[in-house]
Amino acid sequence: MVTTTHATIRAAGVGDMARILGEYSEAIKNLPLTESANLLSRPYNEFKAAVENGLFFVIENAAGNFIAGAGAFDLEDPAAKELGMCYVKKEWRGFALQTLLLNVRVCAATLGQVPDASAIADLNKSYAALITGVKPANERSAVNTTELGFESLAVPPPALFSACASCRTPPVSDSGRKCCCDFFYLPDSRRADVIEKTLQMTDWTRSKNNVQLIVSFRIRHLLDPDFRKALQDIVPELRSRTISE
Known part of the structure; x- marks a missing residue:
């Protein structure tokens, strides 16, 4: 017999911050270090900014209980944004x-970078690169990342290392590594693919072990007609940038 669980995905608000951080703190406290280290927590001010900018998302069940969360973070280098702090509670893993x-x-993150076409100086503005970090031992995350179209980033921008001071599992001194993570970026053509496919979704439905999880979207970026139109217009623009390079 299949059991169906309904959930929603939405942008977190300032009122959610303490509860979200509590979920991450519990994971860090209770999970083995080899697993909790994959959370790659961000400094509080960066987390707060992501929430205030509508760029931190949570998935909750019908009772409002936390299932998963992740954010997009501005870096000191405006040419890049980091996708990080992804955490899926253990009992909800396997639903992608x-x-x-x-x-x-x-x-x-892309919608927040739309160039102002009315300003001539911005006509050739590039979208900030979307970058994510994955620990080498976190093979499942690496697979998810590359399957979505991310490619290895050989020379990460220095701004990505701002959170290293609070890292709980820094690389050993003789490893030759500057950071414990491998970094990946999303090329424009694959970003266009991701946006196009996401706009076609009405919900997210996956099944595992006789449990069907249906996640409904409550995200303004994907529901507001003007935002959807802006994203639709971005797709051919991203592909034309790829061709011209």
Whole structure:
């Protein structure tokens, strides 16, 4: 017999911050270090900014209980944004929620970068690169990331290392690594694919072990007609940038 669970994905608000951080704190406290280290928590001020900018998303069940969360973060370097802090509670893994959160954040982060066509100086403005970090041991996340179209980033911008000071699992001194993560970026052509496919979704439905999870969208970036139109217009623009390079 299949059991159906309904959930929603939405942008977190300031009133959600303490509860979200509580979920992450509990994970860090209770999970083995090898697993909790994959959370890649951001400094509080960056987390707060992501929430205030509508760029931190949570998935909750019908009772409002936390299932998963992830954010998109501005860096000191305006040419890049980081997709990070992804956490899916153990009992909800296997429903591809990390992929759903990647899709949603790609759309939201891109929408916030739409150049102002009325300003001549901005006509050739490039979209900030979308970058994410994955620990080498976190093979499942690496697979999810590359399947969505992310490619290895050989030279990460220095701004990505701003959170390293609070890292709980820094690389050993003789490893030759500057950071414990491998970094990936999303090329424009694959970003266009992600946006196009996400706009076609009405919900996210996955099944595992006789449990069907249906996640409904409550995200303005994907529901507002003007925002949807803006994202639709971005798709051919991203593809034309790829061709011209």
